[in-house]
Amino acid sequence: MATLGDIGLAAAINIISAFIFFLAFAFLRLQPFNDRVYFPKWYLKGLRSSPTHSGAFVRKFVNLDFRSYIRFLNWMPAALKMPEPELIDHAGLDSAVYLRIYLLGLKIFVPIAIFAWAILVPVNWTNKVSDIDKLANVTASDIDKLSVSNVPSGSHRFWTHIVMAYAFTFWTCYVLLKEYETIASMRLQFLASESRRPDQFSVLVRNVPPDPDESVSESVEHFFLVNHPDHYLTNQVVYDANKLAKLVKKKKKMHNWLVYYRNKFSRDDSKKPMTKTGFLGLLGERVDAIEYYTSEIDKLSKEIAEERDRVASDPKSVMPASFVSFKTRWGAAVCAQTQQCRNPTLWLTEWAPEPRDVYWKNLAIPYVSLTVRRLMMGVAFFFLTFFFMIPITFVQSLASIEGIEKWAPFLRPLIEVKFIKSFIQGFLPGIALKLFLIFLPAILMIMSKFEGFTSISSLERRAASRYYLFNFVNVFLGSIISGTALEQLNTFLNESANKIPETIGVAIPMRATFFITYIMVDGWAGIAAEILMLKPLIIYHLKNFFLVKTEKDREEAMDPGSLGFNTGEPRIQFYFLLGLVYATVTPVLLPFIIVFFALAYVVFRHQIINVYNQEYESGAAFWPDVHGRVIIALIISQVLLMGLMGTKDTAQSTPVIIALPVLTIWFYKFCKGRYESAFVKYPLQEAMMKDTLERAREPHLNLKGYLQNAYTHPVFKESEEDEEADQEIGGDSWETESARVPTKRQSRRNTPLASRISGASSPPSLPDVVVEQA
């Protein structure tokens, strides 16, 4: 168990490293040659162009204005300045609501922390612990004096903790309720204020039954003409373009190599660049690189053209799914919410995702296959969760002082140095955990994809909820149980249902210091590192050096990244869990969490404004998940408090605490009924209102033309090689619509079309299938 001194050292280390990250960021972002790494969003929006165009040569790359370095933290107020409505215009509702999760954390925990410090800490601190307790509680440290461990068993002071648990629960629920209400109305307002979007009129129809006499398109058309005669407008079938997408991707890679060798050649034209044709350019025949790649690209171009023709003409490459568009929003809302056919596994309708949001590969999975996939992934996730635990526990036991002394006795003299000992205790367990978790999101995303969700947003939501579960079992429970004693794991499996919360509850106050260091490493230094964008920075400069020839290439080389709901949200939720669990038990932890939420809020607000390029816009469809997980954390905290109280000879308090989870579950159900449908359904009243308004404003709108190509597989758009095609992408994609909103920032406001002329194309909507022709 670490002492206050250890924690102070860990805090100092983490604050210093956070400070270094901020300094480095402040330095790097002011260099013009990094401009595209730290402000890609403005480039993508066409509101900023390379500073390299003007000024002295050196100035193009290095900022020599020393005054700008002095105010190295001035990005923080700048990030906070943009008002929320403008933020929604600028970055979309998803991003704005994502930021509100951090705000939610502040709203919940700042009052809780104040109360906890004002009431619970004095109550804990002022106890005279009996000698027997001191003997039993050998691990008591300074922090334990502020926590519930300091209250002797059977004390009436525990009623304070129970009352506070009630107060915290009611406060959390109140904030959650208000927030749900706000966000539901934000979403509805966003959907209402938004200009026309193809997904408002479209419904994704899956599992179209095969018809021997008709093509999929005809069959869909007939079905909907019969069953929605007044509303059906048109439909677009979905092609199986996976092979085409693969070819396009391959061609892009070849193209990159070609550019690389050309650049090399142009720099040093004495030597023709050569390459080998085999594995990774290491084996096989040596050939002239430029010639080789040019011919390969030609070959691929031909193949792509053939494949495109084949896909377009072969009826087998048409998937039994279709995007059906309606004349009115009302018609689409009706079709999306109703069952079409006697057999509920055929003619499945759901709201069409935004075109950017569609996950094309999964559109054609039949019902039986879907359910089998769900079962398989459920079982796989179970094994992943419960067998992942073994290596984590092992590594953590190694990374403790005792572990190292046991396994590597020769290191003992080194470890005994006070500084290194503190470092090991403060840092290693957190880092060991972190390393294990790096590859997990990718695995979970693959699992979600296999499960067959049809939109990227739903894929990410699914991966996020799995990640949360995983975190809970492995990081939270895993740390608590292996932390107190590895042996507990065994007894744990054989314990009775009412003993399990007790076992965990008892261990919780003892693990407070571990989680404090975890928060500092992951939540302080980790967030500060986020803003440095180290990986994109390096990749950008590598690309810039080897590949970039034109302004457009430079555009391509940017990797703004995106919010990454599937990893980011469960990470925040983990802090909610820690905060709620420790609020009544060890309130010392709360300030650390508040610092995390505040810091993360500022950092991510800056990133969202300046860096991230959102891949899709789901209109904050993730909020019910966020809400639900905070509730889960609340219930866990209540059950564990009950367990802890059970060990403190205050069994008579159990019925008082048990009412809390019951009420919390009821609150969850209440909110679900009250607000959730705003995120799932589209009320007919709204649809009718918008239809009526539109009919009055634009009576001669050619809706069919507007919707005709809205849901074309991106690979078809991307692989069209002329500039015209490029224009078209911008023309009917959502991007132009949102850019039309006047942005109040910078001088170049409201000039999206000018930017296109200056060479910036519209942003790639699905980065992995983007292709550019030389």
Next chain:
Amino acid sequence: MATLGDIGLAAAINIISAFIFFLAFAFLRLQPFNDRVYFPKWYLKGLRSSPTHSGAFVRKFVNLDFRSYIRFLNWMPAALKMPEPELIDHAGLDSAVYLRIYLLGLKIFVPIAIFAWAILVPVNWTNKVSDIDKLANVTASDIDKLSVSNVPSGSHRFWTHIVMAYAFTFWTCYVLLKEYETIASMRLQFLASESRRPDQFSVLVRNVPPDPDESVSESVEHFFLVNHPDHYLTNQVVYDANKLAKLVKKKKKMHNWLVYYRNKFSRDDSKKPMTKTGFLGLLGERVDAIEYYTSEIDKLSKEIAEERDRVASDPKSVMPASFVSFKTRWGAAVCAQTQQCRNPTLWLTEWAPEPRDVYWKNLAIPYVSLTVRRLMMGVAFFFLTFFFMIPITFVQSLASIEGIEKWAPFLRPLIEVKFIKSFIQGFLPGIALKLFLIFLPAILMIMSKFEGFTSISSLERRAASRYYLFNFVNVFLGSIISGTALEQLNTFLNESANKIPETIGVAIPMRATFFITYIMVDGWAGIAAEILMLKPLIIYHLKNFFLVKTEKDREEAMDPGSLGFNTGEPRIQFYFLLGLVYATVTPVLLPFIIVFFALAYVVFRHQIINVYNQEYESGAAFWPDVHGRVIIALIISQVLLMGLMGTKDTAQSTPVIIALPVLTIWFYKFCKGRYESAFVKYPLQEAMMKDTLERAREPHLNLKGYLQNAYTHPVFKESEEDEEADQEIGGDSWETESARVPTKRQSRRNTPLASRISGASSPPSLPDVVVEQA
């Protein structure tokens, strides 16, 4: 533990009592004066009239044809003769599908029993139990030799049981799947083949927001004219007629007394009948009874008229709910399945229940109140379930041999008589349970009503699922745990999660004899008693003697009863649970269950054909519940088998068995996705088809007139005092429609109108508010 001899005796007693019931039934049903008790359904349908019209006087009351007594079981083949489609016409889909639950039991358990007897019984029987085991298992009886208890710990023979568990699971799932499919298609076909019904065009709208300027009716009309402009037809507001219904009920009671005294007077006109005006006619002033009741009835009639006017004119008595009718089935299907308003707790739409099925009192409960009521009832049900257990356990311990000897030692000589001892062991525990359960359904129905369901069918479904849970916890678990040892209850609460199935699993084979006697008492003799209709028989004759003057009064005096889904279905489900749990453990139990299913099938088929008058028709909407509960029983059986195996030193089998519940849950989800929506939604394709057909057949249909008064509160209809109103009820209620279908039975087929002329009115749809004027 009872021996085979005890069971033989109990079986003999139960078989004999069942036989006596059947004999009594055979005798009673052949007496003409009981005709209306045993064949009320035919009277209600107007297909049978009183045999009293013709023949000699004695013949009117007593059947003197001795030949008819000889074939006293010939109602059985008669009950089986009617083919299913005719049964659906005759008694509705609900009843026909209800019978299929018994058939399902036979389909599942007959093959399982054959396999279990062919394979498991020999495997169990041929073990040489070691002496140590014999000593430990002191309670071993003859039946235990056939059960899994006879296999020694660690034996490889247990693999047989595991393989059989797989086989039984797959068979059960297969039968369930086929049955779900059949019933889903039966339901859709029923809905499709049915003639026009008001609920096909209507949607129940609840939580209409109050509008200061408009009445509810206007507000509803405007809302739907705006949001469903092409489809809206008309709406009927719901009046708060609870007070009116109470008055009507009171008047009916008064009227009964009046008739009673008039009859008394007409028999003996020497003495004017007198009554007292106070409590129950026992206290207060003595007055002339006929005069008193006549004046009271006049007073009530006036009050009713006033109240009816008040309800119709006072805007406060209009509830914020309405039945909205549409021009097409398509329009109604769309409105029922979509969300109307931004706020999902306002303008709630759902399919209108059949007019007979509406539970009028609950139509006006706002959303927040509903969720609070659910919470309260959830908590109340928890306490009801877990605190009900204490008295049951107590009474059961009293009702055992040891208990009686301990509490009433003076009875010991009596108890020691072999016959009485067997009787106590065979009968008392079952009867003690049964007595406790008599009042439960009523409590559960009141709880469901408080929860705010809007249709009688959903009330009953809710009560049924609660009843099932209750049965499981108290009857099943309660009997098993208190049966082996009352002390186990305490240790049970403190046992680990993996020990609980073991504790129950071990006790299960020991309780086989208890459940066998339970099946015989409840399932054999109980079912046989059902057919005797003792309570309706007595009440009918009492009413007949005191109240009946006209043929119409006699009609009134009949109490055909109905199926009672809320009590009947959980009772059947209990047998599924027993059968599945004991299939692998003690296959001896299976034949008893098969006899129950077969007997109950015949008895209830007879009752449905001849007696029960269905209160509503939900189109087998209960099937998903039935299916789900069989699955629950299956999962319970698998978990308990796992627990049992855990105690038999065969821990390596656990992972093999654990796959079973996972697969079963997956199967449940699969079925839910595949079939459930047929019971919840109404596919647009179907709606459109029927609309198109109807438009072609009856282009000039006056739908508005047809729907105008379909959803009038029954009390308004019933309290209209002239015959015309009576005619109208028949005219637009569902009854006539179903009677139009030609019935192939009896000579009087197809003459529903003739029967009306002969004095039989249409059946009371809600018996408690029916009123008749002299």
